[in-house]
Amino acid sequence: MNYIYLGDCLNVLRDNIKDESVDLIYIDPPFNSKRDYNIFFDDKEIQTQRIAFEDTWSLKNIQDSLQELHTMKTENLFYLLLTYQKVAPHAFPYLVMMSLRLIELHRVLKPTGSFYLHCDPTMSHYLKTICDIIFQEKNFRNEIIWSNESSSGFKTQVKKKFVRGHDIILFYSYAEATFQIEHQPLTASTIKRYDKITEDGRRYKIYVENDGKERKQFLDQSKGRKMSDTWTDLPSFQTVNASREWMGYPTQKPKVLLERIIQASSNEGDTVLDGFCGCGTTVDAAESLHRNWIGVDISPIAISLIKRRLKDTYGKQLTAFEVRGTPTDEVSAIELWKQNPNAFQDWWLTEFEVFSTTFGSKGADKGIDGIGQYLVSETQSIRVAFQVKGGKVQSKDIDALIGVLSKHKCELGVFLSIEEPTKPMLDTTAQQGFVEFPGFQYPKIQILTLKDFFNNKFLKLPSTNITFKAAQFKGKKNKQIELGI
Numbered sequence: 001m002n003y004i005y006l007g008d009c010l011n012v013l014r015d016n017i018k019d020e021s022v023d024l025i026y027i028d029p030p031f032n033s034k035r036d037y038n039i040f041f042d043d044k045e046i047q048t049q050r051i052a053f054e055d056t057w058s059l060k061n062i063q064d065s066l067q068e069l070h071t072m073k074t075e076n077l078f079y080l081l082l083t084y085q086k087v088a089p090h091a092f093p094y095l096v097m098m099s100l101r102l103i104e105l106h107r108v109l110k111p112t113g114s115f116y117l118h119c120d121p122t123m124s125h126y127l128k129t130i131c132d133i134i135f136q137e138k139n140f141r142n143e144i145i146w147s148n149e150s151s152s153g154f155k156t157q158v159k160k161k162f163v164r165g166h167d168i169i170l171f172y173s174y175a176e177a178t179f180q181i182e183h184q185p186l187t188a189s190t191i192k193r194y195d196k197i198t199e200d201g202r203r204y205k206i207y208v209e210n211d212g213k214e215r216k217q218f219l220d221q222s223k224g225r226k227m228s229d230t231w232t233d234l235p236s237f238q239t240v241n242a243s244r245e246w247m248g249y250p251t252q253k254p255k256v257l258l259e260r261i262i263q264a265s266s267n268e269g270d271t272v273l274d275g276f277c278g279c280g281t282t283v284d285a286a287e288s289l290h291r292n293w294i295g296v297d298i299s300p301i302a303i304s305l306i307k308r309r310l311k312d313t314y315g316k317q318l319t320a321f322e323v324r325g326t327p328t329d330e331v332s333a334i335e336l337w338k339q340n341p342n343a344f345q346d347w348w349l350t351e352f353e354v355f356s357t358t359f360g361s362k363g364a365d366k367g368i369d370g371i372g373q374y375l376v377s378e379t380q381s382i383r384v385a386f387q388v389k390g391g392k393v394q395s396k397d398i399d400a401l402i403g404v405l406s407k408h409k410c411e412l413g414v415f416l417s418i419e420e421p422t423k424p425m426l427d428t429t430a431q432q433g434f435v436e437f438p439g440f441q442y443p444k445i446q447i448l449t450l451k452d453f454f455n456n457k458f459l460k461l462p463s464t465n466i467t468f469k470a471a472q473f474k475g476k477k478n479k480q481i482e483l484g485i
Contacts, residue, residue, distance in 0.1 A: 002293050004283070006303045006325035006347075009275035009296040013104035016324070017294070022108045023178070023270035024291075026261055026282055028118040028253060029098065062093045065100050074103065077133045084126065091126050099130055105275060106134050114173035114265035116144075118253070124168040135172040142229040144169040146257065148236030173265065180264055183224035184233070194219040234260070251278050258285035266291055280306030287319060300326070300343070304350035330454045334418060337390045345369055345388045348416055351453075353465050354386050357408075368404050374462035376437045381466060385410035389417045395424040402432065402445060411435050414459060415447045 005012040070078045077099060085092045102117075109115060115135060119127055124143070132140060146167045173179065194203040194217075203219040234257050245255060258281050262272060268290040274282035277295035279302060286293035287310065295306060303323065310318055326347055327333035337344035349356050354370040370386035385408055387401045398421075401413045412435060415421075421429075425447065432444040442460050 002283070002287070002319055002321035003295070004277075004280075004303055004306055004321060004323045005294070005296045006298070006300060006323070007296065008298050010101050010104060012296045012325070013101070013108060013275070017104075017108045017273070019107055020110045020113075021271065022273045022294070023110055023113050024116075024262065024266040024272045025105050025109055025113070025275070026116040026118070026258065026272070027105070027275045028251065028278065029101075029276045030251075062096050065096050069096070069099060069103075072103070074099075074133075077130065080129060080133065088126065091123065094123065095126055095130060098127065099134075101275065102130060102134050105273075108273070111174055112176045112178070114171070114177045114179070116172075116261055116265075117170040119168050119170065121164065121166075121168060124170065128170055131170055131172060139172045139174055140170070141173050142169075142171040144171055145230045146234065146236075147230070147232040169261075178265055178267055178270070182227040182260060182264060184227060185224050186219075186222060187225075190225075191219065231257075231260070253281050255281055255285050255288075258282050259289060262286055262289050262291060277306065278302050280309050284309060284313060287314060300346040300350040301356065304353050308353060330450050333450055333454070337418060341390050344390060348388055348450075348453075349386055352386065352414075352459070353467050354384075355467055368401065368408055368410075371408060371410065372461075372465060372467045375464040375466055376440065376462050380437075382412065382437075382462070383408065383410040384412040384414060384461060386414045386416060389415070389419070391419070393417050393419050393421060393425065395422065395428060398425045398428050398445065398447075402428075411444075412442055412461070413445045414461075415445065416450075416453075417447065418450045420449055420451075421447045 003016075005016065066078070066081060069081065081092065081096055081099065084095055088095075105115065115131075117127060117131060128140075128143070146169060147165055148167060191203075194205045196204050196206070198204065204216045205219075206214050207217040208214055234254060236254060262282075262285055266272060269292065271292040271294065272282065272286040273294040273296075275296045277283060277297045278299075280295055283293045283295040283306060297303060297306075303326065307323065310321070327336050333344065333348075336347065346356050349370040352370075352372060354372040356370050357368055368385045369388045372384045372386065373381050374384060375381050385401065385405055387397070389397055398415060401415055405411070405413050415425075415429075429443075429445045429447055434441040435444050440462070442462070446459055448457065448459055
């Protein structure tokens with residue numbers, strides 16, 4: 001069984017993943033890209049996760065986590081972090097919180113496993129010293145340079161420095177770990193050196209051994225050049241932002257990057273884990289390559305994206321998977337609302353594959369919490385406004401939703417409520433009538449309660465939701481012919 005978990009990977013790992021049970025771990029955690037750590041999660045690249053992380057990365061929790069590291073008898077790591085607190089205060093909070101998670105990732109990794117940490121040059125040197133302690137320096141294999149260079153865009157406007165054109169991937173593995181190196185085609189200049197030809201047309205060159213003896217080296221027996229630790233052949237979405245694989249998720253990585261890592265360091269049937277899985281590129285690549293997989297992310301939006309991506313990509317071929325950490329009934333949903341109304345709102349919106357317009361913000365209610373986009377014909381789409389209410393509801397709540405439809409250019413409105421609507425609310429809703437499209441009509445305003453939702457009552461909306469873009473690549477690698485695709 002494969003799993004998608006909603007939650008902080010620290011808690012998910014501790015509560016759900018057994019010791020030494022994972023063959024390959026890849027993580028692409030948020031980069032500490034701000035000087036002021038307290039506003040790190042306001043970075044536009046990951047603003048959808050900002051509120052979810054607020055409590056985790058508070059100053060109090062950072063100090064508690066540092067003390068926890070001390071009591072875990074991670075003495076060298078503890079004193080390294082104390083040093084960073086003095087000499088690199090901008091990086092210190094990030095490194096403390098990452099250290100706890102790296103310890104748990106190390107715990108679940110098999111003694112024959114491999115670990116890849118994707119980071120940028122602002123944090124890679126700090127993270128490597130921490131990984132050298134946790135995974136042991138002797139198990140460090142490579143600092144992989146992934147060239148994602150673009151000659152245009154915002155980062156080219158930065159003055160007085162060269163344009164950053166790469167990310168870094170730190171690679172650790174144990175002595176018995178799987179490793180299958182990829183080969184690249186020989187260059188034209190190398191092929192040219194095979195300048196001799198046998199009677200049957202085979203090209204070869206004379207290779208001189210260390211003992212001075214000569215032997216023939218045939219071109220058709222060469223596997224190509226062994227892959228180096230500098231990857232320049234895998235473009236990022238900065239250079240191919242028109243790719244149909246692009247799902248609009250700011251930190252998305254290309255699937256071919258994860259396929260390379262998974263093929264190099266695992267076999268079919270192995271388990272791959274991504275603790276910061278975002279829009280699910282790792283689990284998509286693992287599914288495609290017939291690996292078992294575990295994806296974890298703290299954002300309900302990410303979980304919804306992953307479910308849609310997998311179902312759209314693989315259809316009936318999709319291996320069974322289970323989503324954990326999301327409410328499964330009315331009672332658990334109400335409990336989530338009591339604990340964290342913002343998380344409840346984001347969860348319910350993403351159940352309808354709707355983007356939150358507030359991303360869990362704690363400001364005043366503005367009458368709309370989410371917007372979905374749907375196709376009503378091959379050439380026309382409409383927008384639907386969603387409002388979520390957890391407490392007592394009144395007629396003015398429906399009035400507020402109706403009043404903001406035009407402002408947000410929405411043709412339809414949906415009111416999601418824990419409580420049952422009042423009779424005046426139902427009357428107001430009925431008075432709004434229907435919006436007609438060729439061959440279809442939909443209620444202008446609809447009300448759905450939490451009880452209705454878990455009783456599988458459906459909203460009357462167009463069937464094609466295009467709020468989230470579907471993944472491009474269809475089917476699984478190597479088995480398409482036998483499956484008749």
